[in-house]
Amino acid sequence: MMGRVITWARTLLRSESATTSVEFVMVYPIFLLALLWSIETCIWMMRATSLERGLDIAIREVRLGSLNSMPTYDELKDIVCDYSGMLGDSCTTDLKLEMQIADPRAYVGLPDDADCVDHSEPIKPAINFTVGQANNLMLVRACARIEPVFPTLDVGNAMKRESDGGVALIAVSTFVQEP
Template identity: 35%
Template sequence: MKTLLQHFLKDERGTASIEIVLVFPVFFGFFLMTYESGVYSARQVMLEHGVDVTVREIRIGVITNPDRDNLRARICSAARILPDCIRQLEIELEQRDPRTAWVALDAEVRCVDRGDLDADYGGTIDPTGNNELMFLRACIRIDPFLPSSALGKAFIEANAGDSAAGESYALIATGAFVVEPFRND
C-alpha cells in the first residue's frame, strides 16, 4: 500500500489539467465581464448618437413639429442596435428659458414601465419655436446581454430601486439645442 501511495504522489500526469480547472473560470469570468461591458458601451454610444442626430434634425428644421412617435422613430433609426427600441424608449422634450431664473430638469428621468410596454405616458413634449432652448432626454430599458455574469448582475442591482426595473438597466441620453431662427412655423 505504501509503494502504491508513493507511486501515486510521484506521478505528474494530469497536473496541467488541474491548473486549467483552477485558472479557466477566472479568465472566462473576465471575458464575460469584458463582453458585457462592450455591449453596454456600444448601446450607450448608439443611444447618444441617436439623440444627437435627432436633435440636429430638429435644430435645423428637418423635423418641424416633433411629437413622441416621430422622435422615437428618428432616435431608433439612428441607434440601430437597441433591442425593441420603439417600445422600450421613453423621451422627454422640455423648453427652458435661459434669460429667466434657471429651472433645472427633474432629477428623475422617466423610463418605460416594462409591465405595460404599450402605455402612453403623455409626458412633456413642448412645441419648439424659433430661438427656444430645448432639452431632449431619452431613456431606454435594456436587459443585460449576459445577466448571470458578475457585471450583468451589478447592472441589475444598480437599478433595483427603480420602478419597473426588474431584470433590466436604464440607458439615458440628453441633448440640448436652440431652434434656428430661420425655421418657418
C-alpha cells in the same frame, strides 16, 4: 498493510500527472468570466453610443429645421429609433423621451431619476414632453430599456436596473428652438 497504504499515498502525492488539468480547471473559469464580462460591456457600450448618435442626429434635424415643423413625441421617437441601429426592432416600445424648456439664466436641469419604460407596469403616457417656443433652450433625454446579453453574469450591478430586469440606457441632448 499500513505500509502499502503509506507507500501508495507517497507515490500519489509525488506524481505529477494531471497537474495541467487541475490548473486548467482552476484558472479557466476566471478567464472565461473576464471574456464574457468584456463582451457584455462592449455590446452595452455600442448600444449606448448608438442611442447617443440617434438622439444627436434627430435633434440636429430638429435644430436645423430640416423637418417641416416641430415633431410630435411619437415622430421624434421614430426619428431617434431610425438613427439608432443597435437598439433593435423593439426600439419604439423600449424608448421613452423627455423634453422640457430650460431657462439659461436660472438653470434647472432634468430630474436625476430618468423615466424609462418598465414592461412590468401598465403603460404610462409620456411625461414632461414640452414643445418650446421660438428661442427656447430645450433639454431632451432619451431612456432606452435593453436586455443584457448575459443576464446571469450580473455585470449590470452598477447600471440602473428596471424591475423587470432590463438595463436603462440614458442619453441627453440640448438645442435652441429656432424662430
